Amino acid sequence: MKTSVRFITLAALALGSLGLSRAAVETYTIDPVHSSIGFTIRHFVSKVSGNFTKVSGSIAVDRDHLEKSTVEATIAVASVNTANEKRDGHLQSADFFDAAKFDAITFKSVSWKKTDEDTFDVTGDLTIHGVTKSVVLKTHLLGFGPGMGGAQLSGWEISTTLNKADFGVNGPSMLGKALGDEVVVTINIEADYKK
Numbered sequence: 351m352k353t354s355v356r357f358i359t360l361a362a363l364a365l366g367s368l369g370l371s372r373a374a375v376e377t378y379t380i381d382p383v384h385s386s387i388g389f390t391i392r393h394f395v396s397k398v399s400g401n402f403t404k405v406s407g408s409i410a411v412d413r414d415h416l417e418k419s420t421v422e423a424t425i426a427v428a429s430v431n432t433a434n435e436k437r438d439g440h441l442q443s444a445d446f447f448d449a450a451k452f453d454a455i456t457f458k459s460v461s462w463k464k465t466d467e468d469t470f471d472v473t474g475d476l477t478i479h480g481v482t483k484s485v486v487l488k489t490h491l492l493g494f495g496p497g498m499g500g501a502q503l504s505g506w507e508i509s510t511t512l513n514k515a516d517f518g519v520n521g522p523s524m525l526g527k528a529l530g531d532e533v534v535v536t537i538n539i540e541a542d543y544k545k
Contacts, residue, residue, distance in 0.1 A: 378409045378504045378541035380423060385539045387425055391514070392530030400432035400441075402455075409541050411504065416491070417462045421472065425455040445522045452479050460484070468492075472508075478517040485510055487537075502543035510535050 387402040407423030427449040430441050442449040459474035468491040476485045492505035512533045514520065521529055 374412050374414055376411045376413065376543055378411060378543050380405055380407045380409070381540045381542055382406060385541075386537070388536045390534045390536075392532070394528055398432065400430060400438075402426065402429045403431055404429035407457075409504065409506070409539075413494070416470065417464050419459075419462050421457070421459045421474070423457045427453055427455060446519050447479060457485075457487075462489075476512075478512075479519050481517045483516055485512065497542070504541050504543070506537075506539040506541070508535075508537035508539065 382403075382405050385405055387405055388399060389401065390397050390399045402425045404426035405423060407421065409421045410419060412418045427447045428442060430438055430447070432438055432441070441447055444451075454477075456477045457474050459472050461473045463471040463473070465471055470489045470491070472487040472489045473484060474487070475482050488509045490507040492507055494502070494504050497503040512535060513531050514529075514533050515531050
């Protein structure tokens with residue numbers, strides 16, 4: 351009888367701890383209106399910049415163990431914006447992103463490594479132009495706090511440097527050395543907590 355009682359007690363404690371761990375994970379949905387995906391690349395002797403205006407995704411956060419968090423995001427290639435319609439069309443063409451064939455850029459985290467109090471190296475799989483590479487996103491947690499209408503928000507600042515040739519986004523040979531290979535990416539994310 352005592353053995354049965356002990357087993358039931360242990361089972362109840364185990365189920366309770368599972369429930370607590372589940373409750374600790376909060377899912378935040380990326381708010382595209384208050385988020386930005388920017389990039390900069392060398393053009394001859396200067397630099398030009400642009401952004402993508404459509405991003406979606408979610409961040410699953412364990413506030414007690416942030417290194418256990420995960421993130422997934424999708425960027426619409428057709429939303430590329432460099433403040434020049436002709437250039438934007440060229441970037442979407444087969445010379446670069448080939449948006450008709452590869453309409454999305456995706457990222458899915460594999461691990462989070464804490465580097466300081468609120469900073470992390472987030473390693474994950476980045477897919478551009480049908481090519482998937484492991485990349486590290488330098489990630490800074492800006493904080494958690496209240497938003498409009500009772501919303502709960504999280505803020506993130508992220509940076510990385512990519513080589514466009516790694517993803518086959520080289521551009522036409524006629525451009526020669528006009529464009530650099532390195533693309534500096536800066537990301538600011540505001541995400542809403544969904545109960």
